[in-house]
Amino acid sequence: MHEYSIVGALIERIEQLARERRAKAVHGILVSIGELSGVEPDLLVTAYETFRERTICEGAKLTILPVVARWDCPECGQAIARGAVLECPRCGRPARLAAGDEIVLERIEMEVA
Numbered sequence: 405m406h407e408y409s410i411v412g413a414l415i416e417r418i419e420q421l422a423r424e425r426r427a428k429a430v431h432g433i434l435v436s437i438g439e440l441s442g443v444e445p446d447l448l449v450t451a452y453e454t455f456r457e458r459t460i461c462e463g464a465k466l467t468i469l470p471v472v473a474r475w476d477c478p479e480c481g482q483a484i485a486r487g488a489v490l491e492c493p494r495c496g497r498p499a500r501l502a503a504g505d506e507i508v509l510e511r512i513e514m515e516v517a
């Protein structure tokens with residue numbers, strides 16, 4: 405499953421950051437997930453619960469920040485309303501996805517010795 409490989413990569417990244425900062429433990433992580441990222445937040449949580457045992461994330465709470473999709477015009481920056489035609493009302497350019505396809509590790513709460 406897609407979510408399992410994402411969680412695997414996420415935990416690897418956190419372990420690397422924790423090592424760099426000589427953290428003793430990780431207490432929480434915040435990940436933003438775009439609604440068009442193809443990631444199912446529920447499945448991500450399940451994958452995380454499975455994976456985190458015996459990793460630095462064992463005691464870390466995963467918080468997911470859902471991000472709604474936003475579109476704008478690549479030409480003039482005009483925001484395109486949700487549910488509207490994906491085209492700029494000013495210059496007719498096809499809209500560009502400005503947010504909503506991301507999977508970002510936003511924050512880690514670490515305990516440093």
Ligand SMILES: [Zn+2]
Pocket residue numbers: 477478479480481482492493494495496497
């Ligand atoms: Zn425009």
